[in-house]
Amino acid sequence: MVTRFAPSPTGFLHTGSLSASLISWRLAKQSGGVFFVRLEDTDQKREIAGSGDKLIEELETFGIAPDESFVKGGAYGPYRQSERKWIYDVVIKHLLEHDLAYPCFCTHEELDEIRKEQEKIKANPGYYGEYAKCRYLSLAEATAKVKAGFPFVIRFKSPGIETNRVYVDDVIRGRIEFPENVQDIVIMKTDGLPTYHFAHLVDDHFMRPTHITRGEEWMASVPIHLQLFDSIGWERPIYAHLPVIMKLDEGKRRKLSKRKDPEASVSYFLEQGYPIEGFLEYLMTMANTNFEEWRLANPDADIFNFNLSFAKMTLDGGLFDLEKVKSICKECLAKMPAETIASKALAWAKAYDQTFAAAIKNDIPYFQAILAIERGGEKPRKDYEKYSDIFPIINFMYDKWFEAAIRESRPFNERFTKTQIIDVLEAFLRQPGLNLPEAEWFENLKMVAEATGFAARTKDYKNNPDRYLGHIGDFAEIIRIAVSARKNTPNFYYVLKILGYDTIVNRINHTISLL
RNA sequence: GGCCCGUUGGAGAAACGGUUAACUCACCGCCCUCUCAAGGCGGCAUUCACGGGUUCGAACCCCGUACGGGCUACCA
Numbered sequence: 001m002v003t004r005f006a007p008s009p010t011g012f013l014h015t016g017s018l019s020a021s022l023i024s025w026r027l028a029k030q031s032g033g034v035f036f037v038r039l040e041d042t043d044q045k046r047e048i049a050g051s052g053d054k055l056i057e058e059l060e061t062f063g064i065a066p067d068e069s070f071v072k073g074g075a076y077g078p079y080r081q082s083e084r085k086w087i088y089d090v091v092i093k094h095l096l097e098h099d100l101a102y103p104c105f106c107t108h109e110e111l112d113e114i115r116k117e118q119e120k121i122k123a124n125p126g127y128y129g130e131y132a133k134c135r136y137l138s139l140a141e142a143t144a145k146v147k148a149g150f151p152f153v154i155r156f157k158s159p160g161i162e163t164n165r166v167y168v169d170d171v172i173r174g175r176i177e178f179p180e181n182v183q184d185i186v187i188m189k190t191d192g193l194p195t196y197h198f199a200h201l202v203d204d205h206f207m208r209p210t211h212i213t214r215g216e217e218w219m220a221s222v223p224i225h226l227q228l229f230d231s232i233g234w235e236r237p238i239y240a241h242l243p244v245i246m247k248l249d250e251g252k253r254r255k256l257s258k259r260k261d262p263e264a265s266v267s268y269f270l271e272q273g274y275p276i277e278g279f280l281e282y283l284m285t286m287a288n289t290n291f292e293e294w295r296l297a298n299p300d301a302d303i304f305n306f307n308l309s310f311a312k313m314t315l316d317g318g319l320f321d322l323e324k325v326k327s328i329c330k331e332c333l334a335k336m337p338a339e340t341i342a343s344k345a346l347a348w349a350k351a352y353d354q355t356f357a358a359a360i361k362n363d364i365p366y367f368q369a370i371l372a373i374e375r376g377g378e379k380p381r382k383d384y385e386k387y388s389d390i391f392p393i394i395n396f397m398y399d400k401w402f403e404a405a406i407r408e409s410r411p412f413n414e415r416f417t418k419t420q421i422i423d424v425l426e427a428f429l430r431q432p433g434l435n436l437p438e439a440e441w442f443e444n445l446k447m448v449a450e451a452t453g454f455a456a457r458t459k460d461y462k463n464n465p466d467r468y469l470g471h472i473g474d475f476a477e478i479i480r481i482a483v484s485a486r487k488n489t490p491n492f493y494y495v496l497k498i499l500g501y502d503t504i505v506n507r508i509n510h511t512i513s514l515l
Numbered sequence: 516g517g518c519c520c521g522u523u524g525g526a527g528a529a530a531c532g533g534u535u536a537a538c539u540c541a542c543c544g545c546c547c548u549c550u551c552a553a554g555g556c557g558g559c560a561u562u563c564a565c566g567g568g569u570u571c572g573a574a575c576c577c578c579g580u581a582c583g584g585g586c587u588a589c590c591a
Contacts, residue, residue, distance in 0.1 A: 006591090007591090008590080008591055010590090010591080040591065042590095042591085043590055043591065045590085046590065046591080104589095108589085111588095111589090119516090122516075122517095124517065124518090124587085125517090125587070126587080151589095153589050173520075176519070176520080177519085178518070178519065179518070179519095183587095185588095186588085186589050188589085189589040190589060191589080193589095195588090195589070195590085195591090196590075196591050199591095215585090216520075216584090216585065217584095217585055217586070217591090218585095218586090218591090219519065219520070219585070219586080220518070220519060220520090220585065220586035220587075221586075222519095223518095241520090243521095244584085244585080246583095246584080248526085252583075252584095253583060253584065254583095254584080255584085255585090285527075285528095285539080286527075289527085289528060289529075290529090292527085292528085292538070292539055292540095293529085293537095293538070293539090295539095296538080296539080314527090314528080315520075315521060316520080316521045316522070316583090316584080317521090317584075318526080318527055318528085319526060319527075320526095321526050321527060321540070321541090323526075323540060323541055324526075324527065324539080324540045324541085326540090327539085327540055327541085328539095328540085330552095334552095334553090374552085374553085378554095379553060379554055380552095380553085381551090381552050381553065382552060382553060383551075383552045383553085384552095393551090393552090442549075445549080446549090449549090458548090458549085471549085472549055473548090473549045473550070474549090475549075476549040476550070477549075477550065479549095480549080480550065486550090486551095487550060487551080488550050488551035488552085489550070489551065490550095490551070490552075491550095491551090491552090492549070492550070492551095
């Protein structure tokens with residue numbers, strides 16, 4: 001199978017385009033085929049300089065490496081439409097010679113007038129039949145106009161009959177019927193560049209894709225495309241119209257819009273630090289309905305061991321579900337070994353969070369140790385959904401941020417007096433038990449708590465609140481705050497182990513001095 | 516307006532004419548727990564947009580309606 005992705009250089013990669021390329025690429029690779037990328041840069045007005053290269057770059061960060069493209073070339077190039085003009089010219093000439101096309105000199109004003117007239121009498125709008133004035137120009141008239149310098153476009157001379165039906169067997173949607181195309185559509189613009197329809201005909205013939213995977217917004221143009229291929233006598237490609245990713249906006253579904261929705265740009269997810277693997281996994285669940293089931297059965301398999309199929313694609317575009325993306329990414333980050341997540345987080349931080357990057361780089365093993373807390377095993381921690389979540393959760397492990405935080409606030413339970421807090425901290429310091437294994441450490445902590453007047457078991461405290469100052473949870477909280485400046489931390493035992501005795505003593509003393 | 520496509524719980528969806536409509540995410544309870552993050556257990560559609568029809572039997576087939584989406588450019 002040979003597939004292609006044909007983006008216009010009008011901005012950064014769209015989430016929907018990424019999804020479509022992922023599907024096209026996988027389909028090609030699965031079948032041992034070729035995936036290529038062609039730049040559709042025929043609309044100079046909308047072009048954004050440099051965005052073509054950016055598109056390829058973003059595709060590649062997601063692991064989608066085209067076999068042929070406008071960057072690396074290939075045997076069926078050029079891969080940039082602006083460089084293929086001579087090819088279009090040859091085909092145009094052929095069409096003209098075979099009476100399948102003609103020049104049209106109608107101005108925008110004339111076209112507007114035709115449309116108004118059609119609206120008035122409720123005829124179908126467009127350039128066809130009796131409205132196609134230039135279609136009936138003689139060769140001499142046309143030649144004279146061209147020589148006189150009138151601007152013109154080239155139109156396809158549609159052989160269609162309105163009452164005829166045509167159909168296409170879309171590999172995703174099945175057989176779809178349409179009325180035959182009768183419009184004499186523009187195939188070459190005044191600027192000499194082809195329109196999409198014509199470029200599709202020429203490029204997707206000469207560049208030899210076997211399957212045209214594109215958004216369903218193209219479905220309505222299929223009658224035009226079929227007619228083009230048939231008229232020139234070229235073999236029709238196989239069409240696969242992909243459902244479009246939607247978004248719920250004020251109760252209504254609409255296409256993800258690059259202007260309105262940050263999540264429509266792939267770069268948004270990259271900036272936020274969503275793991276690439278997780279994002280791809282989400283896209284796969286959107287692409288094939290049986291992917292999630294497969295994933296459940298093969299939790300550790302490589303995502304690309306799954307074979308995408310046209311049969312398992314849905315017909316209607318699903319809503320983009322950020323919650324689900326997050327959940328999948330969380331799972332994905334939880335599964336990574338500490339060294340892996342550490343190096344990926346560092347790579348992300350280097351690009352998007354210099355402060356974080358600097359802190360990590362200073363002592364990479366320390367950062368890995370932090371990330372290793374409760375990692376691995378059957379039930380790994382799941383506290384990050386993206387790389388940008390990491391630092392806010394663990395920055396207290398770095399003295400600089402701990403200092404700032406503890407000076408800012410010490411959220412001790414107001415029930416406890418300054419003396420009681422100091423008692424707890426000092427009792428802990430006398431017997432921190434850091435050399436003990438986790439379970440014993442906690443037993444030790446309970447003992448110390450009890451000796452300080454706290455219940456070792458929460459239930460005991462609840463049954464007899466008057467007999468104790470508080471329970472083990474209260475006791476641990478005081479130490480936790482003194483050492484981390486916050487009420488929640490990952491597993492406290494490991495936090496303490498990683499900080500080390502000296503740091504703990506320093507932090508506790510520092511906290512006491514602030515009371 | 517016309518032409519296409521679609522419609523199963525809050526979201527993604529399974530089911531391919533035959534018992535109580537899978538599963539994942541979200542949500543809500545309870546349990547576990549030194550905090551957090553998790554984890555465990557349970558709940559969440561008497562019903563498949565609506566109305567007719569076909570059938571012994573329909574979410575699945577047919578017709579109509581409603582709603583949503585796409586197209587209707589010298590944009591892709």
